[in-house]
Amino acid sequence: MSSPPVAPRxxxxxxxxPAALSVHLSIGQAYAWSVFKPPLESALGLDGTQSALPFQLAIVMLGLSAAFGGTLVERNGPRWAMTVALICFSSGFLISALGAQTEQYWLIVLGYGFVGGIGLGIGYISPVSTLIKWFPDRPGMATGIAIMGFGGGALIASPWSAQMLESFGSDHSGIALAFLVHGLSYAVFMTLGVLLVRVPRTEKPVASGPSAFEGVQVSARSAVRTPQFWCLWLVLCMNVTAGIGILEKAAPMITDFFADSSTPVSASAAAGFVALLSAANMAGRIGWSSTSDLIGRKNIYRVYLGVGAVTYLIIALFGDSSKPLFVLCALVILSFYGGGFATIPAYLKDLFGTYEVGAIHGRLLTAWSTAGVLGPLIVNWIADRQEEAGKHGSSLYGLSFSIMIGLLVVGFVANELVRPVHSKHHVPAPKEGADVDRHQSA
Amino acid sequence: MSTDTSPPSRRGLIAFAWLWVGAPLAYGLYELVQKATQLFTG
Known part of the structure; x- marks a missing residue:
């Protein structure tokens, strides 16, 4: 077992x-996988479902490794976790490069999906508890910065990967070279995080205000047995499902909504709309999460879920009457989607303390995996059925929007049910210095 | 005689670290803005 690196005076x-960002900006590349899909399909003779496999497996592995690896991350510290993330994520690309060069697609699935996916999960949770300990006065802002990086990763990777494929060519050798460059570049980029990350010295608070090591402390094992954990699981799942409801079909949605208007939306304008949603997603992560430090976690989720439901209702009722109104509402919903992701670690810290908050966060991310299946399923299945029933335009989405409103209301109620954790779940208060030992000499 | 020494300034390191992550993020945001403007011009 490795010792977490304690910050020098x-x-x-x-x-x-920035240490956290170097990891999250890298692993956020996962959302730019679609850039590789068309070249892989033509170079290796795959269909769309097959070419999506590495990404899908990577997301499954993200959820699994975050859920099951969280305790290890807590025990061994952020530098160990970032090193594991670096090795897995980069070697995933290197294995994929070998797969593309030898035209063995299963190697790409194994490399990017399985090995790289473990890097995603461990990397995602690696800086969370460390950031909360360094910023006990502003945990929402601190985790917001890191989790914003995950959204930002795709913004960087998408044009970068596309330019690389253009330079190297889209045949199997060109793709292999692109994977190789990705693997090496991300290894170098993530090294900054490994070298810089430190856990705080605890003989005095790192900031004025509450210390990171005081108050209620609950272990990950106990946390999953509390109703609070499952209420937050539901809150995250509902909020993410609602966001995916827009994100999944953003381009066809805006086109359908204004298909019969005097100013229909062109393909390039729809692409611009999707890009704007990404910006709102990112801005929500840092903006709303920082706001939660001021107005409280429960209140900010009331906004995400309550105002989110009203915003969905406005789109459903009046969305097709005004393009600016539609765009504005979609941006608000996507900012809440990002905010929901970024604020949850701070909410967990408020309820369960910093003791094993990274591990608890990892377990809660199974809600993300569930929403990742649920959201697209609802929107795509309903839109297909409505189309079969002869509907068109905005009426294709009426039913799915109603379901999203219902889900957000369920999430809102779950948030209202969140109460402080019962003392029977608390870790007994350690003697002076014992908590430091637990975190710094494991 | 006091042996207390003040900790070294980390300003240079902080600037370097933020530049390391800020530069690629700025590139990503620039590309995003280019694409997003298509909503109003496309």
């Missing part, structure tokens, strides 16, 4: 967010 806490 005078180490600045502002070095920790």
């Amino acid at each position: 005078g180490w600045s806490r502002w070095l920790v967010p």
Whole structure:
């Protein structure tokens, strides 16, 4: 077992967010996988379902490794976790490069999907509890910065990968070279995180205000046995499902909504709309999560879920009457989607303390995996059935929007049910210095 | 005689670290803005 790296005297806490960002900006590449799909399909003779396999497996592995690897991350510390993430994520690309060069597609699925997916999960949770400990006064802002990076990763990778494929060619050798360059570049980029990350010294608080190591502390094992954990699981699942409801079909949705208007939406304008949604998603992660430090976690989720439901209702009732109104509402919903992701670690910290917050966060991310299946399923299945029934335009989405409103209301109620954790679940208060030992000399 | 020394300044390291992550993020945001403007011009 490795020892978490303790910060030397005078180490600045502002070095920790870039360490976290170097990991999250890298692993966020996962959402740009679609850039590789068409070249892989033509080079290796795959269909759309097959070419999506590496991404799908990677997301499954993200959920599994975050859920099952969280305790290891807590025990061994952020540097160990970032190193594992670096090795897995980069070697995933290198294995994929070998697969593309030898035209063995199963190697790409194994490399990017399985090995790289483990890197995604461990990397995603690696900086969370460390950031919360460095920023006990602003946990929402701190985790918001890191989780914003996951959204930002695709923004960087998407044009970068596309340009690389254009330079190297889209045949199997060109794809192999692109994978190779990705693997090596991300290894170098993530190294900054490994080198910079430190856990705070705990002989004095790192900031004025509450110390990271005081208050209620609950272990990951106990946390999953509390109703609070499952209420938050439901909150996250419903919020993410609602966001995916827009994100999944954003381009066809805006086109369908204004198909019969005097100013129909062109394909390039629809692509611009999708890009704007990505910006709202990212801005929501840092903006709303930071706001939660001021107005409280429960209140911010009331906004995400309550105002989110009303915003969905506005789109359903009046969305096709005004393009700016439609765009504005979609942007608000996507900002809440991003905010929901970024605020949840701080909410967990409020309820369960910092003791094993990274591991608890990892287990909660199974809600994301569930929503990742549920959201697209609802929107696509209903839109297909409505189309078969002869409906068109905005009426294709009326029913799915009603379902999304219902899901958000369920999430809102779950948030209202969140109460402080019963003392029977608390970890007994350690003697002075014992908590430090638990975190720094494991 | 006091042996206390003040901790080294980390300003240079902080600037480097933020530039390391900020530069690619700025590139991504620039590309995003280029694409997003198509909503109003496309």
